[in-house]
Amino acid sequence: MLRMALSLFLLCFLWIVKAEETSVLHLQFSKVLDHHHGSVRLRWGVDHDKEIIVFELQVKTTGWIGFGLSPDGELEESDIVIGGVHPDKSIYFSDRHMEDEWPPEEDENQNYELLSLTQNETTTTMVFRRALRTCDPNDQDITNDTMRVISLYGLDDSLTYEEEHKFMKSIFLLQIIPLTETPSTYFTYEIKLNNFLIPVTDTTYACTFIPMPSVSEKHHIFLYDPLLDPNSADMIHHILVYACGNNTNVTSEVGECYGSDPTFTQCSQVIFGWAVGGSAFHLPKDVGIPLGTSLDPYYVRLEIHFSNFDAKEGVHDSSGMTIFYTPQLREHDAGIIQFGVFTFPMHFIPPGAENFKSYGLCKTDKFHEVNGWPVENMKVVAYLLHSHLTARGIKVIHYRNGTQIGILAQDDKYDFRLQESRHHRYTMDLNVGDEVVVECTASTMDRDSVTFGGPSTLNEMCLAFLFLYPRNNISTCWSYTDLPYVTDILGQEHTTDIMEAVMNLNYVEWDNETIRLAEKASKEAVQTVIVQNRRGTRSTQPGLIPDFNPPMPHQCDNTSFVLSDGSSPEKTEVDSPMDANDS
Incomplete structure (x- = not known):
């Protein structure tokens, strides 16, 4: 018996040594x-x-x-x-x-x-x-x-x-797999639609208000998981959950999020979200989304974007999110701030462009004022990049005191079909007073008319959601360009009206030269920067897009190996995969 135990010990020891050598x-x-x-x-x-x-x-x-x-x-x-x-x-x-x-x-x-x-x-x-x-x-x-x-x-x-x-x-x-921890005590709660009939239209933004779980003390949400109805999963573009102020006029009805009824446009601070291609999101073990304090919402606005381009009839949906929350508190309260280009037709991409760049600017020096109390410097732990069908790349560039200091998020090979929340390996500092630029690269080689910013999948967006702590009251920091200046540069009839400038873009003779001029003018023009909190209070100020200096590429490894033709190397031991990633 002792010999067997000793053998098992030696076997485990050798396995551990091998695991360390081949981690x-x-x-x-x-x-x-x-x-x-x-x-x-x-x-x-x-x-x-x-x-x-x-x-x-x-x-x-x-x-x-x-x-x-x-x-x-x-x-x-x-x-x-x-x-x-x-x-x-x-x-x-x-x-x-x-x-x-x-x-x-x-x-x-x-x-x-x-x-x-x-x-x-x-x-x-x-x-x-x-x-x-x-x-x-x-x-x-x-x-x-x-x-x-x-x-x-x-x-x-x-x-x-x-x-x-x-x-x-x-x-x-x-x-990156962050250090996560499943608490010994936790609860689940579903935030979802209830048998909603999806309209037979290309694009539907369905919104409703859902009460959050009632708790007598502070809890932390440590995980959220998309709840996709199998009847309509292929029609769902994204799911967002917004925190509502506690004086919000809520209803249990489902309405068009950005339609004529202003009820469904209330609540602007994203607290969690999912987009096509994504999966469950685990927060690091020292970070949680707070629930149950005086600063936390009693109600949230659930927004689901449906794309029904095949005009399917009679499809009902009960999709949403499942949240996992615990009374075992974590060290930091997390939040999300949305950065990028203001989603409106002032954001445009000419037809026939191979790599057209759009820019959104955030100036954080107004954060204290808009937040309502002093904002602490922040740590970015994860990100979700969001754009539509023309997108080819998205960068989130970080500036301090007028100097580029890093990149907060980047995907130069963006794929609309894979929009997932991604963890940073290390936290990244974001201080009040810093500037953040979101740069989106788009290709419209297959389009013959201007693509405008807007809610439809066929419109465009240029957004970055940064997961950070400590949380604050800021929901959005984005900008739009001086479009009348751009249309002046493009030789269109002068106007100071933004919507007239939007219409003028349809009369431009688009070719390589006018596309180049449009991109250059959009970057050089004065930006209107909007900072907004969850209650809808906002501040605007002008700003300019700073220059971007590409970072030095990492050193390459020129190690080469002998071409294999003969007997197989000794079989290598490997760990089992994580089932959650097997999809």
């Missing part, structure tokens, strides 16, 4: 890449300190399998690795890149390292790793952007390619 191999995340069949699964883990990422690709085939990173979701210019097991059990594995025709060419530098390659009667599994940034121009850098991940496979080892065996999924690979 980079802990595959914390997983996705099904062929959503309808579940035959292609990817697991991965990241060592952020060493800047190394490890992948495990598992495909139900006994032929070759491939993994790729694409600039745009297509095979052309993709960075690809291909591997497989021959009938004689020997293996092959190589780092490649796709040019004009299949098959992809082998790279001169082999920057992917094979860790194991195995096959049974039905499935091939390949484990490999690489540096986040190699020095090979044929490789795609793995960055804090949304990556287009490609998987592909064949039915034998001949490298024959069939389009039906190729899949693409947008994935944020450099995910």
